[in-house]
Amino acid sequence: MFTELGLLTEFFSLLAALYAIVALVLGERNKNEALVQSGRNAALLNFGLLAFSSGMLMIDIILQRYEVRYVWSVTSPDMPMFFRLTALWGSQAGSLLFWSVLMSGFSAGAVWLNWKTHRRLMPYATAYMMAVVAFFVAISVFLENPFSRWWYVPNSDEDMVSAVFRPENSYPANDLSVAEFLSRFSASQQGFVTIPLEIAPIDAQFPVQGVFLAARDLNPELMIPSSVLMTAQALPEMVAIGDLEDQSTLVPLSVLADGTTIRASDLPPTARLAPVLLDPNMRLDLVRGSAMGLNPLLRHFGMAIHPPMLYLGFVGFIVPFAFAMAALASGDLSTNWIKASRRWTLFAWLTLGLGLILGGRWAYDVLGWGGYWGWDPVENAAFLPWLIGTAFIHSVMIQEKRGMLKTWNMFLAVGTFSAVIFGTFATRSGLIESVHSFARSGIGFPMFAFWVTVTAISVWLILWRRRRGELRDEHQFTNLLSREALFVLNNFIFVALFIAIFWGSFGAPIVSEIFMDTNITLGKEYFLPVVTPLFIALYILMGIAPLSAWGATSLKRLGISLVIPLVLTAITMVLFIPLSTYEDGVLNILALFGYGIVLFGGWVAVYETYRGAMARISAHGESLPVAFITLMRRNPRRYGGYMIHIGITVIGIGVIGSTIFQDETTQTLSAGESFIIQNYEVRYDGLEEGQVTQDGRIMDIANLTVFRNGQEIAQLRPRRDFFPNVDEGMNSMTIAGSHSTLENDFYVLLVSWETITENSATFKVYINPLVNLVWWGGLILIAGTVFSFFPKETLPARIRQRAKQADELILKGVSA
Amino acid sequence: MWRSLIIIMILMGIVGAGVAQEATPEPNPTRPVTVDEVNKVAKDMFCPVCENIPLDTCGTAACADWRNEIRLFLEQGMTEEEIRTDFVRRFGDRVVGVPQDPFLNALSVITPWVLVAIGLVVVFSSFRTWARYKAHAVANAPETPTVTPASKQNQFLDQLEEDLKG
Known part of the structure; x- marks a missing residue:
């Protein structure tokens, strides 16, 4: 029932979205308020229906309804409840529904909060949002339906078929009788199965209905049709006939098709086969036993948060996009669309950034390669909208302050959302395969077409308004050192980074494959030389731009403002000399300058905040804390922005340290042996094999003791987890053991242990200097973004009312 | 003389072989x-x-x-x-x-820099256009009374207050 309800409500949500688009556009064009209100309500209903539909899928997951193919593909009976809940976004179909409900939630939020304040924009904005939601829901309903179920279709090419509606002559795969199941074998023989067996231990024919065989110590490579094996695993109980002494050790083997032969050579000498009689009315569940559960790599706490955050970031950019499009459609090309979408943009930017940081942490913890960013195309696909979104966040300030860059901001709003759609297309279609990628599926072409259409229509609308002269800037740039000019350079660098990363991840591989029939992969040898100079320029601008003024700044004035931050940077660089020196005492001068450039941006943020507080102290006689708090409260956007800059600085220090000074070694040790890396000594104490956990994983854990300068500092337990029910190639996970300090991470992976002797094991050890600053910087960045959400402190309402009344009186006096 | 020549050639051959051995x-x-x-x-x-x-x-x-x-x-x-x-x-x-293939290598590595260079040219030519606009605007601007420059601290305070207003 839950499945049917989920399916029905998802379909109705599609209808609601389509109705909302028509009603809002027609209502707004014909000035039919009732129709507009009806469209608005349909948009809200769309969210309600999609939320209900997702809830139904979640209930299916919790109740382990394995006849639902999605539930079968992402959960298993032994999976803990926590991971079962995260399975909602564990694979394509569920994550598409989840994606749709989040997007619809953003739309409903914008309708709820912005309808009254931005009435002119809202009908078109809502129609745009509903159009995008309708596309994703349609993809979910027609191509990747999460409510599709398994059906057993005897006498067909494939025994098991997944379909939304019940195929002809089929049975629900989770609930059919033995007789129904055996109908494919016995159709020509009036309900009887005759299976000639030629086996050594038992040599017999079984002319009985519903013969199953059980065996012990069976050769696992015995070829058994997969559908039959699935059935055998699903047997609820068996009644064995035969003389096996211990029936509890029976392994259900198979229903054997007519003429199946089991050869003695397939069986070990101790194997015994026994025919098993089944009650024809006994109910079978053909799917439960074969449910494999979530991809092991996704069974990590980070995966509970990383995908939702990333999705929130991705879908959240629909709001600025929709408002930009609504501004173009309605002709309200003032800054209203920016004001309406500012907080939504910041929220999307925050969650996308958080998603990226959590993704990095997940990779660091689970993927077992000692790093957090591998320039993998799927990582990059998520990074691209963040880059354009960051450019947009900076650029809209120029339009708000100076009425400039109107066209450019439109392009950035469209570009950010276009990058979101492209990233979704690239990762979900299998365009570029990677560890993150969903399998190749039928949604590739529709998503590509949608991406091209959305981008083309948006660009056409921008150019149309521009040709009509409606996006003309109110001011011109007059000074190369003005803050707006520096923001333009900042935008240019963000876009250049976007182009470089897009080209390396998608452009060059696709071009070479299409035009030269050659597969290429661009790795860090491409990315590091290309993006490093651009990031250096970005950090320098991050330092200079806040010191310049809107409108115009003289070189002299800017130079004077730079002196103190530069002095502070120089002093700190001296402190960073030990961190820029290798173990053998060689100073890496480039790394030291790298630290200096990164620190400069941070010092400017600190200095500007301090300078502002000091100015208030001298002008208003406030104490330092009061001056500081007043500053922060009166312009949270600016000082939240500075906190973000400090966070970016801390991340930059972590990236330089952990990239340039990472040290690694691979060593094989016998129990009791140790090795030395830098001033650390690692002793292998032994292995705990075959630890079985509640969720069915088997853990092999190595025990290590780590010493530094002769002092024991940590006991580490790196491990390998195996998931016996999961396909080979995906069935293991390497969990590092690490000793974390602010100085570095001592990070150990258990590589292998059985290749030489049972007592030896191979370890890969990384020393990652300053890596934890990447996470700490991320937290500061998040805090800064949250802070910049805070509403600006304004005068109390009573005083504002009095001032307004006074203004009105003055105006009356003037007119009189 | 022929004998000497043969000896020299043999010695050169030995040396050459040694060099070749070192190379591979x-x-x-x-x-x-x-x-x-x-x-x-x-x-x-x-x-x-x-x-x-x-x-x-x-x-x-x-x-x-x-x-x-x-x-x-x-x-x-x-x-x-x-x-x-x-x-x-x-x-x-x-x-x-x-990629090691020279064409693919060039295509991969040079393309982003070419695009960045084009972008830089566009940005700086825009700045030049704006600068010309500024010169034109200044030339046509009505004369304004000279204002005594404020102290640096006042300038910063004014700018700060302006920023705090939003």
Whole structure:
């Protein structure tokens, strides 16, 4: 029932979205308020229906309804409840529904909060949002339906078929009788199965209905049709006939098709086969036993948060996009669309950034390669909208302050959302395969077409308004050192980074494959030389731009403002000399300058905040804390922005340290042996094999003791987890053991242990200097973004009312 | 004289052979190669089967075999570049981080810089246009009374207050 309800409500949500688009556009064009209100309500209903539909899928997951193919593909009976809940976004179909409900939630939020304040924009904005939601829901309903179920279709090419509606002559795969199941074998023989067996231990024919065989110590490579094996695993109980002494050790083997032969050579000498009689009315569940559960790599706490955050970031950019499009459609090309979408943009930017940081942490913890960013195309696909979104966040300030860059901001709003759609297309279609990628599926072409259409229509609308002269800037740039000019350079660098990363991840591989029939992969040898100079320029601008003024700044004035931050940077660089020196005492001068450039941006943020507080102290006689708090409260956007800059600085220090000074070694040790890396000594104490956990994983854990300068500092337990029910190639996970300090991470992976002797094991050890600053910087960045959400402190309402009344009186006096 | 010439030629031949031997050293299978040396080579290569997975960390049996192959190559005295070239010859340019094929290499590495350069030209030509606009605006602006410059601290305070207003 839950499945049917989920399916029905998802379909109705599609209808609601389509109705909302028509009603809002027609209502707004014909000035039919009732129709507009009806469209608005349909948009809200769309969210309600999609939320209900997702809830139904979640209930299916919790109740382990394995006849639902999605539930079968992402959960298993032994999976803990926590991971079962995260399975909602564990694979394509569920994550598409989840994606749709989040997007619809953003739309409903914008309708709820912005309808009254931005009435002119809202009908078109809502129609745009509903159009995008309708596309994703349609993809979910027609191509990747999460409510599709398994059906057993005897006498067909494939025994098991997944379909939304019940195929002809089929049975629900989770609930059919033995007789129904055996109908494919016995159709020509009036309900009887005759299976000639030629086996050594038992040599017999079984002319009985519903013969199953059980065996012990069976050769696992015995070829058994997969559908039959699935059935055998699903047997609820068996009644064995035969003389096996211990029936509890029976392994259900198979229903054997007519003429199946089991050869003695397939069986070990101790194997015994026994025919098993089944009650024809006994109910079978053909799917439960074969449910494999979530991809092991996704069974990590980070995966509970990383995908939702990333999705929130991705879908959240629909709001600025929709408002930009609504501004173009309605002709309200003032800054209203920016004001309406500012907080939504910041929220999307925050969650996308958080998603990226959590993704990095997940990779660091689970993927077992000692790093957090591998320039993998799927990582990059998520990074691209963040880059354009960051450019947009900076650029809209120029339009708000100076009425400039109107066209450019439109392009950035469209570009950010276009990058979101492209990233979704690239990762979900299998365009570029990677560890993150969903399998190749039928949604590739529709998503590509949608991406091209959305981008083309948006660009056409921008150019149309521009040709009509409606996006003309109110001011011109007059000074190369003005803050707006520096923001333009900042935008240019963000876009250049976007182009470089897009080209390396998608452009060059696709071009070479299409035009030269050659597969290429661009790795860090491409990315590091290309993006490093651009990031250096970005950090320098991050330092200079806040010191310049809107409108115009003289070189002299800017130079004077730079002196103190530069002095502070120089002093700190001296402190960073030990961190820029290798173990053998060689100073890496480039790394030291790298630290200096990164620190400069941070010092400017600190200095500007301090300078502002000091100015208030001298002008208003406030104490330092009061001056500081007043500053922060009166312009949270600016000082939240500075906190973000400090966070970016801390991340930059972590990236330089952990990239340039990472040290690694691979060593094989016998129990009791140790090795030395830098001033650390690692002793292998032994292995705990075959630890079985509640969720069915088997853990092999190595025990290590780590010493530094002769002092024991940590006991580490790196491990390998195996998931016996999961396909080979995906069935293991390497969990590092690490000793974390602010100085570095001592990070150990258990590589292998059985290749030489049972007592030896191979370890890969990384020393990652300053890596934890990447996470700490991320937290500061998040805090800064949250802070910049805070509403600006304004005068109390009573005083504002009095001032307004006074203004009105003055105006009356003037007119009189 | 002929005798001397023959002796010189023989000596040159011996020296030449020695030089040639130095240029292509004999394989030295006894040279111990550490896992770290193997990983140093494999780190900059990709698994030929799994897309975008570095060869040093790929967990498949095939990659373990390829790492073992690298170890054998290193034992034979092959350089890192020779090993990479050998892998590219067998599996294509996808196994390295930047293609070895000269055209593909140029296409991959130069294209973003060309695009960045074009972008820079556009940005700076825009700035020049704006500067001309400014010069034109200044020339046509009505005369304004001279204002006594405020102190630096006042300027900063004014700007700060303006910013705080939003």
